[in-house]
Amino acid sequence: MASVASNFTRASFKQLRPLKIKASSKTFVRSTAVVGLTSAALATYYYNNDNNNKKSNGNAAKALFGFGGASGLNAAQVSSKAQDEYQEIYNAIAKKLQDEDEYDYGSYGPVLVRLAWHSSGTYDTNDKTGGSYGGTMRFAPESTDDANNGLEIARKFLDEFKVKYDWISYGDLWTLGGVCAVQELGGPKVKWRAGRVDQDASKCPPNGKLPDASRDAPYVRNLFARMGMTERETVALIGAHCLGGCHADRSGYKGPWTFSPTVFTNDFYKLILEDKWQVKKWDGPKQYEDVKTKSLMMLPADIALTEDSSFKKICVEYANDQDLFFKDFSAAFQKLLESGISYTKSTKEFVFKTLDEQE
Ligand code: HEM
Structure with a gap:
């Protein structure tokens, strides 16, 4: 196994902040601590983010049961x-x-x-x-x-x-x-x-x-x-x-x-x-x-x-x-x-x- 630490320069964690870089319609977020890392190490830092919300339909959960009982607390039924x-x-x-x-x-x-x-x-x-x-x-x-x-x-x-x-x-x-x-x-x-x-x-x-x-x-x-x-x-x-x-x-x-x-x-x-x-x-x-x-x-x-x-x-x-x-x-x-x-x-x-x- 390759050492993880060996892939990294010493980083000041006080300075860790995500950077957002727009690339091919995806927003990549990375920590500033990755500056100076090898490309292999960098790859482990990236993750993708984007957004698309949907409309809410209001009431979702109604409690149909009480709670208690030997096997645990009963979950409410969900539509x-x-x-x-x-x-x-x-x-x-x-x-x-x-x-x-x-x-x-x-x-x-x-x-x-x-x-x-x-x-x-x-x-x-x-x-x-x-x-x-x-x-x-x-x-x-x-x-x-x-x-x-x-x-x-x-x-x-x-x-x-x-x-x-x-x-x-x-x-x-x-x-x-x-x-x-x-x-x-x-x-x-x-x-x-x-x-x-x-x-x-x-x-x-x-x-x-x-x-x-x-x-x-x-x-x-x-x-x-x-x-x-x-x-x-x-x-x-x-x-x-x-x-x-x-x-x-x-x-x-x-x-x-x-x-x-x-x-x-x-x-x-x-x-x-x-x-x-x-x-x-x-x-x-x-x-x-x-x-x-x-x-x-x-x-x-x-x-x-x-x-x-x-x-x-x-x-x-x-x-x-x-x-x-x-x-x-x-x-x-x-x-x-x-x-x-x-x-x-x-x-x-x-x-x-x-x-x-x-x-
Ligand atoms: C033996 C078991 C565990 C011990 C003794 C332990 C102890 C701790 C302690 C002392 C902290 C630092 C809290 C702080 O100063 O902000 C911490 C943070 C954290 N723990 Fe645990 N933990 C244990 C198990 C777990 C488990 C099972 C999870 C999740 C499944 C977990 C997730 C986290 C996370 C994500 C943080 C970081 C929180 C932050 O950055 O604010 N831990 N833990």
């Missing part, structure tokens, strides 16, 4: 016309992602993915609590859980769509935002189902259900098993750390995982396996930095994936085969976002077109 209506919201989110490119590394996409994950990852298979169904992160104590620091930015980003499309639930909007961000940042298609129903603050999961980044492999395995995830799904999901980065004022940790934090790739696995990592000397919590450039980071819970032989084996598979990672991530992410929700057989799975595909 057969709904795919167009949800595609319209998808397009609106995607367009805003494209337009508001001054944030962080140049995209709100990573923080939208984190919102979708944190609203879902509280699911507990033991008592069937938590999960994305009720959109309960609007309320304390879930909104004030330290693990959710910074996610008010993602919720605020999406709020205007809750106003414009007032029939969509928060749970559906936040998970749709995550799917949109993964796809628009060049990741796999993720099947998505509607039907989450807003619940009140009494349904907030207790704090402490989301992973502690300072922990080891057995902890990570147990925590994801609590959510109902297999080892393979656990490793695939954590590969989302190809996107975005850590912010000292949110988690205490600092820096991006990859050189292309706004492009969905398998670089997380390549870097964690192929680069050398050392404990960063700084006035902050224990985290790792790459020896070569000292500009990338890994959390102790990321490094844990390489310290456990069965986790590591899966990392190697994903480092060698991006298509396999995309396929497994897509299935695991859908499962995560649907944790604790029961669908009837008639509930359709929607696969949304990217803006680029609709040009």
Whole structure:
């Protein structure tokens, strides 16, 4: 395997901003961090964007069931016309992602993915609590859980769509935002189902259900098993750390995982396996930095994936085969976002077109 880092010049991540270059009727977006890269490395940075919205038909989801029951919270029934209506919201989110490119590394996409994950990852298979169904992160104590620091930015980003499309639930909007961000940042298609129903603050999961980044492999395995995830799904999901980065004022940790934090790739696995990592000397919590450039980071819970032989084996598979990672991530992410929700057989799975595909 060729080293990922060797393809890159050392980049200042403060300067990362997408550039839009018009080429043969497609808008290509890339990060300024790619300046000076080889053409092979550059290719991994490009992803296409374009826009074509459709008209909304109004009411889409009606709750036909109550919730509760042994198998999970019942998804509301969604009308057969709904795919167009949800595609319209998808397009609106995607367009805003494209337009508001001054944030962080140049995209709100990573923080939208984190919102979708944190609203879902509280699911507990033991008592069937938590999960994305009720959109309960609007309320304390879930909104004030330290693990959710910074996610008010993602919720605020999406709020205007809750106003414009007032029939969509928060749970559906936040998970749709995550799917949109993964796809628009060049990741796999993720099947998505509607039907989450807003619940009140009494349904907030207790704090402490989301992973502690300072922990080891057995902890990570147990925590994801609590959510109902297999080892393979656990490793695939954590590969989302190809996107975005850590912010000292949110988690205490600092820096991006990859050189292309706004492009969905398998670089997380390549870097964690192929680069050398050392404990960063700084006035902050224990985290790792790459020896070569000292500009990338890994959390102790990321490094844990390489310290456990069965986790590591899966990392190697994903480092060698991006298509396999995309396929497994897509299935695991859908499962995560649907944790604790029961669908009837008639509930359709929607696969949304990217803006680029609709040009
Ligand atoms: C052991 C499991 C995990 C741990 C300990 C962990 C921990 C963290 C931490 C500490 C941050 C930095 C937050 C900040 O300071 O802004 C972060 C960011 C992020 N995480 Fe995770 N995470 C885990 C799993 C996941 C999973 C399963 C996903 C998605 C499927 C995910 C997606 C993200 C994304 C996209 C970001 C970047 C957010 C941004 O740039 O604003 N993480 N994670």
